[in-house]
Amino acid sequence: MPPPSRHVLIIGNSDGIGLHSTRRLLDRGWKITGISRRASPVAHAGYRHHVLDVSDRDYVEKLRAIVGQGLVDTCIYCAGIGGSFDPRDLRSDVHVFEVNLLGALRSAEVIVPTMVAVGRGHFVVLSSQADVLVQAEFPSYAASKAALSNYFEGLGLALRPHGVAVSNLRLGFVDTKMARASVRPFMYTLDQAVDVVESVLRKRPLRLTRPLSIAPLVRLLAWISRWRVLLARGPACPRA
Numbered sequence: 599m600p601p602p603s604r605h606v607l608i609i610g611n612s613d614g615i616g617l618h619s620t621r622r623l624l625d626r627g628w629k630i631t632g633i634s635r636r637a638s639p640v641a642h643a644g645y646r647h648h649v650l651d652v653s654d655r656d657y658v659e660k661l662r663a664i665v666g667q668g669l670v671d672t673c674i675y676c677a678g679i680g681g682s683f684d685p686r687d688l689r690s691d692v693h694v695f696e697v698n699l700l701g702a703l704r705s706a707e708v709i710v711p712t713m714v715a716v717g718r719g720h721f722v723v724l725s726s727q728a729d730v731l732v733q734a735e736f737p738s739y740a741a742s743k744a745a746l747s748n749y750f751e752g753l754g755l756a757l758r759p760h761g762v763a764v765s766n767l768r769l770g771f772v773d774t775k776m777a778r779a780s781v782r783p784f785m786y787t788l789d790q791a792v793d794v795v796e797s798v799l800r801k802r803p804l805r806l807t808r809p810l811s812i813a814p815l816v817r818l819l820a821w822i823s824r825w826r827v828l829l830a831r832g833p834a835c836p837r838a
């Protein structure tokens with residue numbers, strides 16, 4: 599783990615895994631800046647919070663101003679939404695991509711060049727084991743995570759010669775408001791999830807999938823979802 603004096607930026611940390619990680623890393627002595635749409639419940643001498651929406655038009659400009667105040671050694675992108683699906687209005691699907699994927703890319707656009715310039719740094723994204731699924735119920739969530747995982751793993755390979763690490767953390771269920779499914783097998787507590795975040799900060803793997811106990815089930819669901827796609831070969835019938 600880098601020395602505690604290092605500066606960590608946590609994006610999406612008013613709640614859930616981001617908030618719990620913020621509290622844990624502050625306890626460890628890290629200096630943290632947080633970003634989310636809502637104010638933070640955290641009050642600590644080592645903590646600064648910025649109320650910002652990663653999908654806002656001026657997000658990149660405002661993030662540049664924040665990053666300009668001091669080098670970010672580590673960035674953890676936790677912002678994410680699930681959304682709902684309405685075939686008559688796909689705006690919420692667009693928004694899921696804006697937050698889960700484009701927000702991470704826009705953050706990397708600002709932060710990665712500052713890391714490359716000094717030849718060190720660590721950019722972590724929180725993806726999901728759902729990144730291998732094709733989901734008819736909520737098509738945007740799994741698809742946004744598939745693109746997130748694919749892009750950041752590619753970026754991680756590209757940045758290795760520059761001394762900058764990228765980690766794609768693919769989680770299963772974690773006990774936050776986001777985990778809304780009625781059945782949530784092998785669900786992590788927030789403490790378990792943050793243990794994994796800490797291990798990612800220590801070891802800097804390009805990809806980490808946890809918990810592994812749910813991985814076979816995810817593989818089966820992925821296989822079923824691919825078969826659903828293959829079996830839907832004929833055209834959709836127009837409604838009578």
Ligand SMILES: NC(=O)c1ccc[n+]([C@@H]2O[C@H](COP(=O)([O-])OP(=O)(O)OC[C@H]3O[C@@H](n4cnc5c(N)ncnc54)[C@H](OP(=O)(O)O)[C@@H]3O)[C@@H](O)[C@H]2O)c1
Binds near residue numbers: 776
């Ligand atoms: N929980 C799970 O089961 C699970 C499983 C796999 C992966 N993950 C991933 O882990 C990450 C964190 O999830 P979580 O369970 O901790 O979710 P959460 O409890 O709902 O927290 C999400 C955080 O993202 C922030 N956020 C949402 N939209 C934002 C926006 N437009 N701009 C800035 N911040 C925004 C929220 O703050 P504001 O509302 O204040 O903006 C909140 O702090 C997500 O990417 C999620 O997909 C979660």
